[in-house]
Amino acid sequence: MIELPEAKVLAKQISETIVGKRVKKVTAAKSPHKFAWYYGDPKEYPDLLLGKAIGAAASYGGMVEIPAGDATLLFGDGVNLRYFEAQEKLPDKHQLCIEFEDGSSLVGSVRMYGGLWAFPTGRFDNKYYQLSKEKTPPLSDAFDRAYFDSLFSESTSKLSLKAFLATEQRIPGLGNGVLQDILFNAKMHPKKKVNTLSGKGKEELLGSLKATLTQMVDGGGRDTETDLHGRPGGYKTLLSRNTVNNPCSVCGTIIRKEAYMGGSIYFCPQCQKT
């Protein structure tokens, strides 16, 4: 799943690789997928995109936005985005393939679910997209202690840290993936209740959130995800499917995995307290 670090890396790579290229051919919805979402009828994508020049990409939370003339391309967090040079073989299955005049292509494919939207700029009123754009990004200066404190309320006090941090899009781009290392570095268990956090605990959690996300971005995304060129990210996840059953990097206790709230959580039973 694309989360904040991967979306930032993809936007940067897209800006370095395809800016200025013009769209020559568009193939949308080639491989049927129940949970691939489009804007309107994907058959109209060629009309919308042909001949348009690609602009600099941006990321909002876990979404990647790419201007194409007076249209916008937007990819959601479940889409695998890949770039292919003119001579490279394209995958057989995909949900959106955009070929440029120089023969190179941008290919989007959906694993479990994901949005591949193309629309006249400004015309997509998807709530998730609007929230991702409007909310304060966690790595911005405006996401400070006062802002972080404002996220806590009466209604969040009974939540676990996983529910608080990684649901309701409270923090755009912070999902169940990046959550694991943020909590490990803060020495807090995903099931720890929000109302057990002291002022110092909030400070430590915010510090870990910023530091961990920054390391992930600087590393080129997590090693559990692939970038625009199909390479795994350079950030070595501390807690993920790659490290489960391995010894904890701090204390040597075996890392455990559990199903919790519709996804897996990973934790060190020794280092992370509830």
Ligand SMILES: [Zn+2]
């Ligand atoms: Zn440990």
